[in-house]
Ligand code: NZQ
């Protein structure tokens with residue numbers, strides 16, 4: 001293993017921490033662009049409480065509402081314009097991963113005169129790499145993406161049906177105010193999709209990283225086990241604050257970089273899912289629940305010992321069994337878990353048929369391919385491999 005690691009985001013975690021928002025923001029700014037989604041934060045009172053905390057700390061507020069799930073580049077451009085016009089000096093993301101991702105790119109787009117889509121890598125010849133951004137404070141209202149404490153963002157272009165990402169240190173939030181109380185109102189289906197998303201962040205590194213990372217393996221297994229223990233509780237009783245807190249902490253840990261340190265991992269399941277949500281505007285975590293087990297069955301044939309380890313450690317499968325049978329049983333059990341919390345596991349459940357399978361594969365390779373027509377991961381995937389995985393998940 002050889003690596004360098006840094007995560008500069010200050011994390012303020014715990015029930016009630018929203019009341020500290022003003023104090024945290026006022027260390028870095030006096031006029032905040034508060035970015036919100038489709039209105040959930042208004043309906044459940046989070047917005048009002050956030051604004052009160054900011055006002056008490058002397059921070060004035062300008063609003064950018066209406067960030068859509070699978071946030072669009074047009075909303076990013078709109079938000080950046082508001083921030084410039086209103087001379088905002090800090091951006092606050094109050095919402096789920098979509099709102100947080102849009103906020104990060106808005107913060108960088110404020111300093112860029114061109115089209116912010118230039119910053120999102122989508123196979124273009126000339127990528128604009130931002131070097132600075134307004135400070136961002138994330139306040140997640142949904143436990144899923146881990147966006148609150150990482151430097152990535154995923155943005156969609158509805159005109160071209162492309163969804164892709166930017167990862168840049170200047171997008172690291174200055175602080176994340178993570179208050180599990182804000183997730184009490186998340187509906188059952190979104191709660192389940194969030195659990196699937198956070199688990200998939202960890203399985204990507206676990207199955208696609210380099211060999212010889214035993215500590216990282218145990219971190220990943222700990223996150224998965226915690227999510228499988230507390231996730232169902234949060235799904236069955238949305239008012240269970242302890243379950244909400246454990247799931248939210250798991251979602252932060254799953255993608256703030258620490259679990260994956262030194263694994264040099266790729267994320268083929270995410271790359272394939274992003275193409276599906278680009279074409280069909282489905283919820284990311286739901287798409288992952290379909291793609292991940294199908295991909296695991298494909299990859300287990302190449303590397304059964306790794307998937308057998310997963311089956312033995314996560315599901316207590318016996319040691320004597322041959323690796324491939326054990327691996328496949330573990331994947332079945334994992335899929336059953338996803339179904340038990342209400343996730344779809346077949347494309348048909350999301351009304352996706354087989355007419356565009358080749359297109360999904362080509363788009364995925366266009367954005368995330370290695371330059372030789374292969375999708376990075378273990379194993380590398382060709383266009384035909386991606387089609388095969390998706391075909392196996394049709395019905
Ligand atoms: O828009 P509002 O009205 O707020 O409603 C949202 C939305 O409809 C609702 N919601 C959020 N908090 C709520 C709530 N409803 C009631 N009570 C609350 N407290 O939930 C719906 C989904 O919200 P969204 O933000 O889209 O969900 P999520 O957090 O799953 O974010 C998904 C986006 O993040 C990207 C995904 O690709 C997708 O675009 N990702 C970002 C990553 C990152 N930056 O690190 C990594 C991930 O792998 C992922 O790709």
Ligand code: ZN
Pocket residue numbers: 145197198200201270284
């Ligand atoms: Zn994800």
